Amino acid sequence: MKTLRVPEATVTRLSIYSRFLERLDRNGVTTVSSGEIAEGVGVSPAQVRKDLAYFGEFGTRGVGYNVKDLLRYTLKILGLDQKWPLILVGAGNLGFALCTYKGFNDRGFSIVAVFDNDLMKIGKMIGHLEVLPMEKMPEVIEKHNVRIGIIAVPPRAAQDVAEYMVKNGLEAILNFAPITLNLPEKIEVRNVDLSVKLEILTFNLGFKAAQNL
Amino acid sequence: MKTLRVPEATVTRLSIYSRFLERLDRNGVTTVSSGEIAEGVGVSPAQVRKDLAYFGEFGTRGVGYNVKDLLRYTLKILGLDQKWPLILVGAGNLGFALCTYKGFNDRGFSIVAVFDNDLMKIGKMIGHLEVLPMEKMPEVIEKHNVRIGIIAVPPRAAQDVAEYMVKNGLEAILNFAPITLNLPEKIEVRNVDLSVKLEILTFNLGFKAAQNL
Numbered sequence: 389m390k391t392l393r394v395p396e397a398t399v400t401r402l403s404i405y406s407r408f409l410e411r412l413d414r415n416g417v418t419t420v421s422s423g424e425i426a427e428g429v430g431v432s433p434a435q436v437r438k439d440l441a442y443f444g445e446f447g448t449r450g451v452g453y454n455v456k457d458l459l460r461y462t463l464k465i466l467g468l469d470q471k472w473p474l475i476l477v478g479a480g481n482l483g484f485a486l487c488t489y490k491g492f493n494d495r496g497f498s499i500v501a502v503f504d505n506d507l508m509k510i511g512k513m514i515g516h517l518e519v520l521p522m523e524k525m526p527e528v529i530e531k532h533n534v535r536i537g538i539i540a541v542p543p544r545a546a547q548d549v550a551e552y553m554v555k556n557g558l559e560a561i562l563n564f565a566p567i568t569l570n571l572p573e574k575i576e577v578r579n580v581d582l583s584v585k586l587e588i589l590t591f592n593l594g595f596k597a598a599q600n601l
Numbered sequence: 602m603k604t605l606r607v608p609e610a611t612v613t614r615l616s617i618y619s620r621f622l623e624r625l626d627r628n629g630v631t632t633v634s635s636g637e638i639a640e641g642v643g644v645s646p647a648q649v650r651k652d653l654a655y656f657g658e659f660g661t662r663g664v665g666y667n668v669k670d671l672l673r674y675t676l677k678i679l680g681l682d683q684k685w686p687l688i689l690v691g692a693g694n695l696g697f698a699l700c701t702y703k704g705f706n707d708r709g710f711s712i713v714a715v716f717d718n719d720l721m722k723i724g725k726m727i728g729h730l731e732v733l734p735m736e737k738m739p740e741v742i743e744k745h746n747v748r749i750g751i752i753a754v755p756p757r758a759a760q761d762v763a764e765y766m767v768k769n770g771l772e773a774i775l776n777f778a779p780i781t782l783n784l785p786e787k788i789e790v791r792n793v794d795l796s797v798k799l800e801i802l803t804f805n806l807g808f809k810a811a812q813n814l
Contacts, residue, residue: 394808396801397610403800407779429781467803474799485698490755491779491796536802542703560802566620566704568642576805578798583704585791586687587616588609589749589773590680592789595607 398439399466404429405436406462412455421452468496473532475558477549478540479504479512479519482564486540487514499538501528505545526556536560543567550577611652612679617642618649619675625668634665685710686745688771690762691753692717692725692732695777699753700727712751714741718758739769749773756780763790 408428412420422440426433440446440458443465447453463469474492476483476499486492487499502517503525504510512519520528528534537553539546539561546565553561560576563569569577621641625633635653639646653659653671656678660666676682687705689696689712699705700712715730716738717723725732733741741747750766752759752774759778766774773789776782782790 394804399801399804400797402804403797404794407794408781465804465807466800467807468800472799472803481694481698481701485694486795488694489795491794492799494779495796495800497796497799535806536799560806562799562802566707568621576802578801580795580798581617581620581704582699582702582793583708583710584613584616585793586685586705586710586749586775587679587681587708588612588791589775589789590685591607591612591615591678593748593773594678594680 394442398442401429401431401435401439402462403466405439406459406466406468409455409459409462413459417455419452420455420458422447424452470496472497472536473500473534474498474536474538475501475503475525475528475532475534475553476538476540477503477522477553478542478545478564479506479509479514480540480542483540484514486538486564487517500532500534501525522552525552529556529558534558536562539563539565539569541565607655611655614642614644614648614652615675616679618652619672619679619681622668622672622675626672630668632665633668633671635660637665681709683709685749686713686747687711687749687751688714688716688738688741688745688747688766689751689753690716690735690766691755691758691777692719692722692727693753693755696753697727699751699777700730713745713747714738735765738765742769742771747771749775752776752778752782754778 405425408425422436423433426436446458446461474497476486479502483502487502492499499517502514502519503522504519505522509519510521535558537558539549541549543565546563546567547569550561550563550569550571554571554575561569563577563579566581571577618638621638622633635649636646639649659671659674687710689699692715696715700715705712712730715727715732716735717732718735722732723734748771750771752762754762756778759776759780760782763774763776763782763784767784767788774782776790776792779794784790
């Protein structure tokens with residue numbers, strides 16, 4: 389379902405602005421200009437104003453934005469004015485890292501259950517979570533009202549896991565397996581490929597070298 | 602140094618196209634159209650042609666692209682016609698997951714050393730790598746001719762680690778710590794925040810709900 393009119397890059401930056409605003413708020417800063425936000429996150433002031441303009445009128449000319457208000461508003465736009473329970477499939481190294489990743493909790497995400505189909509992993513503890521067999525997924529989803537799942541299994545298993553998640557009512561999937569999932573249009577899927585950003589670095593290093601020739 | 606004229610989104614997609622081409626090549630497919638690439642990765646055919654046009658003329662009208670040639674060329678553009686040795690700092694859960702992440706090796710990246718300043722971690726093995734003390738970094742960088750470092754330490758330690766990497770000659774950093782690093786312009790830095798993509802999902806779920814009202 390491609391109903392989204394706000395560019396995804398804008399949503400991504402909104403997420404980054406809100407982190408910066410959180411930091412300002414923690415440090416007791418009460419007002420901020422678009423220029424200061426821009427400098428803090430490394431984009432142009434015009435970009436900040438354009439991104440925020442998608443969502444209405446903010447700030448007072450010459451005074452800037454009220455930090456607490458803008459923070460609250462950005463979080464609300466991102467859907468982070470509520471807690472999001474998540475389930476994760478794949479109790480390998482990556483799954484372990486994701487279960488203990490502080491960055492999720494900081495933003496209101498909480499992994500409520502971890503699943504695996506490996507009998508050697510089922511029953512083991514990751515932090516305070518016991519690795520559960522896949523068959524437990526329906527009951528966990530219902531109990532915690534889970535809408536989003538994370539896939540951290542090997543590529544060959546990812547499609548089956550995704551289909552099982554969808555069959556059990558999940559609406560959105562964050563996929564760490566380096567394959568393209570084939571799912572109904574209405575399911576929101578985003579892939580995290582950890583090497584894509586490395587390739588931006590190698591591209592840029594190569595580009596610089598070419599310029600110096 | 603902002604010398605890059607090719608949009609970063611194009612580089613990101615190029616990285617995704619090349620994965621798709623690898624898959625085609627493995628499956629014995631020899632030619633492919635921009636429409637097939639587009640469908641395979643979920644963008645428009647016009648986008649594929651526009652992205653490739655940054656780098657010259659490819660393909661034959663009515664015949665499409667030669668898979669092997671286009672794959673070789675995309676890898677070369679991305680700087681992946683060579684192996685890239687990497688170092689990683691932070692031997693926690695995330696560091697462990699990254700060291701064993703297959704997606705890196707598949708693309709020619711190889712983590713050659715892991716560092717930590719925690720005496721409890723130094724000397725432990727992650728796969729075939731022994732966790733080394735930070736002081737060993739200069740000699741490893743020189744020995745393996747490392748140019749890129751990965752930061753997987755807690756936020757409070759990330760800036761110091763980044764500065765130490767730069768002092769020892771690294772030119773590019775992939776940062777997993779959820780903070781903005783403050784480094785000289787000439788250093789290429791990209792941040793991976795694992796929750797940003799989750800927030801795109803929550804934004805979209807909220808957006809859909811609002812549309813149904």
